[in-house]
Amino acid sequence: MAASVTPPRGMRDFLPAEKARREHALGVIRRVYASHGFDEIETPVMEDASRLHAGLGGDNEKLAFAVMKRGLTGDDLAAAAASGDALSLADLGLRYDLTVPLARFYATHQAELPPVFRAIQIAPVWRAERPQKGRYRQFVQCDIDIIGEAGPLAELELLTATVAALDELGLTGCTIRLNDRRILAGVLASWGVADDLRERALITIDKLDKIGPEGVARELRELGIVGGSADVAAELVALANADWHLHDGVVPPPSWLDLDAYRDLLALRTALPGAAIEFDPTLVRGMGYYTGTIFEIAHPDFGYSLGGGGRYDGMIGRFLGREVPACGFSIGFERIVDLIGASAADRPRAVVLVYDADVPQGALLALKAELVASGARVRLERRVKNFRALLDRVTADGFDAFAPVTADATDASSLAFRELGA
Structure with a gap:
């Protein structure tokens, strides 16, 4: 019987025409990002396993491919199997995103970088996903990040550059959904969620588009995160229907609304009058490292996001021992490349x-x-x-x-x- 000649599950070959379309799209993205003042960097495909499992990547840490240590013996394997600690066999791992490597990169090279550093990273990442349509084990991420800018100018530059890239790609009809982790914290506080359960609660709320309000409410109760008194399902429906008129100066704002965070989001929307921006207080973003503003690209024809990002001020401090403000936006390249075609005007x-x-x-x-x-x-x-x-x-x-x-x-x-x- 002949051996299989197909790629590993969740990984793909690209024929010349498809590769040309991908390179066209990558070239457009690179050109637009560079025109907005971002500089491209490159980091290794592997990082220390301890860094990839430091609690920075949320559920994606569970999907990281581990690289086994050299020189392991049968006794080492048996001991790890007995203890259930498979990670003790690995000292390296394939990166599951580009943000953790960027934080390590900045900590390594901060003396050689400007006070406000605008980075482009376009490279493959790996996750041990269950392969399905639009979800792969190896895929390309297109990230821009601004490190060192604490004010809203970072979010504005990221949003402007991302919208410009989507426009240049000819991808119309997109909307930017905005929220803030401080607003989510207010929602959880209104439900009486304990501090140590908030990250788990956010993971469940992030399933809203998959299991609906009733499913989220049921899972929160089954996990003991909320009690039976809160009508979580009804409140989730109300949150999903919230808009920019939650507080117009006349009607008192809801108890869960963090007004400082909400005003910051209003200011972003006002500063970008040409962009289609929606407020969505149910938007979570799965990564555990977000600390403030979060955003996603939505399209009416698709039930999943085409990219996203947010502010992650606490991550780089893990490496440097001092806080460094940071914010980033990632285009979901694999999801948008099939929606666009290479224009004949843009190739020889x-x-x-x-x-x-x-x-x-x-x-x-x-x-x-x-x-x-x-x-x-x-x-x-x-x-x-x-x-x-x-x-x-x-x-x-x-x-x-x-x-x-x-x-x-x-x-x-x-x-x-x-x-x-x-």
């Missing part, structure tokens, strides 16, 4: 030279060099009997036109190009 003209067997190779290469020098992408293809199949193949590969090349061709101007896919 791609042509195929279909040559006869008697064309001298020197002349053929000279024609190719002339076209490449003019800015075209050029492929050489020998004429075959099944000419239609050849044209179908190069069309699928993203080529725009072809030209027959005979032995008497002297320069590119003598070629008769015919459009493909017309």
Whole structure:
């Protein structure tokens, strides 16, 4: 029986046309982010296991791929199995996001970086997910972060750059959903949730779009997080329907509303009048490291977010021993790349030279060099009997036109190009 030749579950190969579309999108994102003053960095694909499991990544820490220590013996494996501590076998792990590595990067290089550092990170990450549509074990994240800016200017720059990137990609109809962890804390306090149960409560509330208000309320009660007196389901429905008029100066605000946080969100919305921004007090964001403003990209055609981020002022202090303000936004690249197409205006003209067997190779290469020098992408293809199949193949590969090349061709101007896919 032949061995399987498919990629590992949750990981993918990309054929040339798909790879070209992905690189086009990545190029657009890089260009827009750079134009907004961000600088690209790179970090290793692995970090110390202790760093990846330091309580910074929420539930994603459970999905981290561990790298076993070198030189382990059977006794080591048996001892770990007996204790149930599999992590004792690992000293490294594959990164599950780009934020934890960025915090370590900043702590390492802070003396070489400006007081306010604007970073781009575009790279693959790995999570031991259960593979399904739109969810993979290896995927690309496109992050921008601002470190060192405590004020709302960081959020404004991140939102502006992200909206500009989405616009440049041609992804219309998106909305930015805003909330603040301080508002969520007020909601939990109004339900009487103990401080040590709040993170677990937020994990459950984050399932609202999957299991609904009744499901969230039931799980909160089953976990002993809220008592039977609070009508959590009804309050979740009210929260989901909340808008920007929770406090207009006349009607008293609800008891759970942190007014300072709410005013900060109002200020962000006012400062970005051209962006579609909604207030959503049920928005959680799953990562445990968020401390203030949080945001997500929503689209009416999809039941999942297309990206998100927020403020995580406490993370870098874990490495430096002092607080450093930080805020970031990540585009969900794998989810948006299938929604967009590579515009022909944004890539060079791609042509195929279909040559006869008697064309001298020197002349053929000279024609190719002339076209490449003019800015075209050029492929050489020998004429075959099944000419239609050849044209179908190069069309699928993203080529725009072809030209027959005979032995008497002297320069590119003598070629008769015919459009493909017309």
